[in-house]
Amino acid sequence: GESVGLHLPTLSVQEGDNSIINCAYSNSASDYFIWYKQESGKGPQFIIDIRSNMDKRQGQRVTVLLNKTVKHLSLQIAATQPGDSAVYFCAEIPFYGQNFVFGPGTRLSVLP
Amino acid sequence: ETGVTQTPRHLVMGMTNKKSLKCEQHLGHNAMYWYKQSAKKPLELMFVYNFKEQTENNSVPSRFSPECPNSSHLFLHLHTLQPEDSALYLCASSQDGGQGDRYGYTFGSGTRLTVV
Numbered sequence A: 001g002e003s004v005g006l007h008l009p010t011l012s013v014q015e016g017d018n019s020i021i022n023c024a025y026s027n028s029a030s031d032y033f034i035w036y037k038q039e040s041g042k043g044p045q046f047i048i049d050i051r052s053n054m055d056k057r058q059g060q061r062v063t064v065l066l067n068k069t070v071k072h073l074s075l076q077i078a079a080t081q082p083g084d085s086a087v088y089f090c091a092e093i094p095f096y097g098q099n100f101v102f103g104p105g106t107r108l109s110v111l112p
Numbered sequence B: 001e002t003g004v005t006q007t008p009r010h011l012v013m014g015m016t017n018k019k020s021l022k023c024e025q026h027l028g029h030n031a032m033y034w035y036k037q038s039a040k041k042p043l044e045l046m047f048v049y050n051f052k053e054q055t056e057n058n059s060v061p062s063r064f065s066p067e068c069p070n071s072s073h074l075f076l077h078l079h080t081l082q083p084e085d086s087a088l089y090l091c092a093s094s095q096d097g098g099q100g101d102r103y104g105y106t107f108g109s110g111t112r113l114t115v116v
Helices: none
Strands: A010-014 A019-025 A032-038 A045-051 A056-058 A062-067 A072-077 A086-093 A106-111 B004-007 B010-013 B018-025 B031-037 B044-050 B053-057 B064-070 B073-079 B087-096 B102-107 B111-115
Touching (some): B004 B087, B031 B064, B053 B064
Antiparallel strands (some): A032 A045, A062 A072, B031 B087, B044 B053
């Protein structure tokens, strides 16, 4: 069935460096994608979203890239800060009107 | 505070107990969800309510019983749980655009449940 997965379960980066978190999805018809950040003891928080008719979308220090050819989604965080340490989830809506399918998550650790 | 409030934040219960989790959203959304999040597993959708009507039950055991009295409140009633039900239970809400679009998907902070 359709699935959303992550290439790397853990990622450690130096403070100030850029982070790239990757996500693969299997359904080429997926229409909408979201990245969530989950800090310890909290629920997932919306970071940024992108629709399938876009390749790139930028927010504050974050950029989401969508490559529909290879069904790949990435989240780029510029100048990573200690407060960025969290688990990051990608989520997709596999079919129009369906519910989100979440990936397993990547833990980002920011080293001082 | 995200606009979705869950209580209690932590709950320890025995396998013979009955307890309820509560979720309240202050966002004016019309859809609410229960998710289960356990260690090393993706978020698992349990129940979906649209306009107070249950529209999805993802093969959840009957020891979990949801209730949605209105669009702002969602409950998860628990009885005779098993230790493997220990997890973080997350509530979410969204605005259903009526054509399948779901806007503003927002999570609460969750209830950490431990079954002993």
